[in-house]
Amino acid sequence: MSKAVEMTGAEMVLQALRDNGVDTLFGYPGGAVLPIYDEIFQQDDVNHILVRHEQGAGHAAEGYARSTGKTGVMLVTSGPGATNAVTPLQDALMDSIPLVCLTGQVPSALIGSDAFQEADTVGITRPCTKHNWLVSDVNDLSRILHEAFYVANTGRPGPVLVDIPKDIQFSTGTYYPPEHFELKTYKPTLSGDADAIAAAIDLMAKAERPIFYTGGGVVNSGPDASRLLRELVELTGFPITSTLMGLGCYPASGDKWLGMLGMHGTYEANLAMHDCDVMINIGARFDDRITGRLDAFSPNSEKIHIDIDPSSINKTVQVDIPIVGDVTHVLEEMVRIWRSRKEKNDPKALKEWHARIDEWRARDCLSYTPSKDVIMPQYALERLQELTKDKDRYITTEVGQHQMWAAQYLKFEDPNRWMTSGGLGTMGYGLPAAFGVQIAHPKSLVIDVAGDASIQMCIQEMSAALQYNAPIKIFILNNQYMGMVRQWQQLLHGNRLSNTYTEAMPDFVKLAEAYGGTGIRCHKPEELDAAILKMIETDGPVIFDCRVANLANCFPMIPSGKAHNEMLLPDEATDEAIGSAIDDAGKKLV
């Protein structure tokens, strides 16, 4: 631990990174951060990873953070560097990813003069960070940096930004080590209210049709949260579903697992949510992709909601027992009380509930019509799952149909193995995120499941992957459409496919080779396994151009404005059903 010493602002940045346990950061240099880059050059403790675009730095830091549980760090210059960071900042805000963004700023004396590469960075990023700071005195810099890390990775994690004018980086001041900083105004509640927890357990013990509905908060709370969740599911015997962000907290192979819920969730998960009598929401936020039509959302249940953010409680769905606290703390209490409790659920009722769920499960909502001639996207992911399931595997995705198929057909056994842009839905997230994951886990198999449209949004990070010999595998489900947008045009706009067909597609194999990586293309179902195995065995980055059925759509689906029990299933999704699935009110929704 360092002592209070004199140093320059740029030295303070590096010292603060070291003192906050950072060994890796992602960044891109520029005029307003040159003093910091000069310090980076002169030390070995903190490893700087050079990306090709600031957005890539942000998503890479997010992938790094999500897969390790540590705080991601990015460093960019003023003006365009900072504005390019806005997308990952908002992405991290929506998905509660701890991210510290350091930006250079023009010298203090020039702020407000429309100087070269000046932007009002704290103004622009105020609504897309948990908090941000403009440093006006070098003597405040170390405190602000320590506060930034503290705010980013405590409570509901999120992005923060520290804007450091260039003159502050050059000037000398006192560096204070991060002795426990107590922010007077910021004290997240960790342990849940004991009475509320007791009431929740009472309600759970009397439930006849209970369900656990879990989310990304379980991942954020750390590995203990997942362990305790599994224990609680085992003890209670309740069925469990999860949001997109929470996949892996409960193993997909577990016998109480219903699959993901929500707009493209499974039939059994959504119907169980609709028909349950007690819902236990653990670290999820009743997102609109989950609830569907709110006034018909799980109409007959009493709801328990565990969330570390008080403003998530009663935001969209009124709950009966709110518990503000950290998932690990609350689950620990719940497990303890449940164990000591004598009266438990009526076993007959629970058995009936599971039997009903099994009937829904038998509907086999993820079935699809196989093809011998073309690769169905679902088939491609089933084979990817089969051929990678025993590996030390991390999956990232871009955004669209491929993302939903990946969530449906890939199976996650552990938390922190699945990185996807859930809240913001950022196309272009997957490749840089995979790069960030691979930097954190150099020996692991890191796959970005991509679409042909999304992948082109941050394709430049292939170059970074080559530079750092990060052997990421980019598995493109190439249907030559922006598939999800097209699906919505079919549902909402009379199949008028406005601007969703990519007329000029790059040759992804040549593109991979141009970057110095390996390209693989596969058209035929019978050649798919061998091609996937070749991808896994190839050293270095691979772009896999998997040509899939062009017009396949993603089902099951809860159409906009509909309830959980009004799902559109694949075998019912005729052209006519798709055309009339959404009424006029629903068409106005997103």
Added chain:
Amino acid sequence: MTKKIQSGSAYFITRDTETPRTHVLSIIVNNEPGVLARVIGLFSGRGYNIESLTVSETSHEKHLSRITIVSSGTMQVLDQIKKLLERSIPVHKVVDLTLLAEERGHDKPIERELALVKVAGLGNDRLEAMRLGDSFRASVIDASVEHVTFEITGKLTKIEQFIQIMKPLGLVEVCRTGVASMSRGKEGM
């Protein structure tokens, strides 16, 4: 058990039928650059109303400012506003003074506003304006033979009424401070 009202989000199909209420929020914040933008941005970014806003430093030594916001919405919205403000890092404390008054069995919190009202006119109009100013206990802080400027303090209704009355007498312009508010009784917020 709480009453189930479901609103918000993209799936806001059923409109809230609950009538909106007007509440006064008192917010203690660090007096630091950008803090007002942070608070205001929260309202504009999420589509909440601001009917009145007053802000000033209240403790120089502790660098604290007090922001008073009058906002309207359903109870669910007002509760959400309070929780979002509390989540903001530079915010020390948020008190819904209207709710506090209800809890303490008071009618409403104390609410006062100051307005400067300029009226131009000659002869009888000017005399009438000054006579009315007197009866409203408005003080004359600037005057010439052709105009008079009042300073008036009081409840919103009184100020509104005074401004209405001045209109036919040559009202030129009005400047209002917004509502300053405090709870009744000896306890602080």
